Amino acid sequence: MTFTRLAALPHRHVLTLPAVPSAVRTARQTAQQALTEWGISLRHPTVDPALLILGELVTNSVRHAAALSPQLTVVYAAGEDTLALAVHDRHPYQPLLYGAVAGGTGGLATVMELTLGLGGTAVVRTDADGRGKSIWITLPL
Template sequence: MTTLLESLPHRHVVTLPAEPSAVRLARQTAEQVLTEWGVNAGHATVGPALLILGELVTNSIRHAVPPSDQVTIVFAVGANCLAFAVHDRRPHQPRLCDAGAGNPGGGLATVMKLTTGLGGTAVVRGDGDGRGKSIWITLPLGPPYATTQGRRQA
């Protein structure tokens, strides 16, 4: 993941209190930084990415408090990739699986369905101290990704 992040020139990190307003603030922050980075708000990946982000932040608030009193979100974008992570200090690492016969739905099933439907990936990474984790989502960001630098236009 470090190599991927190094190849993504735009990065932003925000830490929010683990309370319901964090979902709205995380989505607003994502919309703002994506716009600042020149990502077309109408791009087919943006809407589902915001849904995934909202679901991950909601899950973090529901399941990680306590011990985690805050949630940290990392956003990164490159010419062909959008990545973000939601981090909390609950050590439990959930299993990421698609909705199916054995898993009828719910938060992470929805996250996986949207992520894989877009051709993306999801991974859970534990903290080095074993006391927290991040769920990383990586989504392809092909055309029409409009940038202010003029690399691609919608």
């Protein structure tokens, strides 16, 4: 899915949180609330893996980026057949997402295994100033 198509998804919610451990729970709860409001059943087979992916991405920002990025932003978006999640922080490091698949362990390996297993995509988008990034996950519904 192209970034232009992502921008056109009819449902969108943006949440900015302090980069602290409780952000993981808040991000997941907000996702559940948004999905429910958008008419996406929490029992849909994509939802549990999507919440796990979201939790791993927020955890990574809290663990690895908080020193340079005291806040993180989560973007939730959905359309008829697509669910997209993004986690943004202001740390310049850009993980090699697809490198995590090849024998990787930990959070990003889990993110990529779940994303690819669901037929989704993952992209790292660098901020214009090079001092931050967003990791976008797009999953079919």
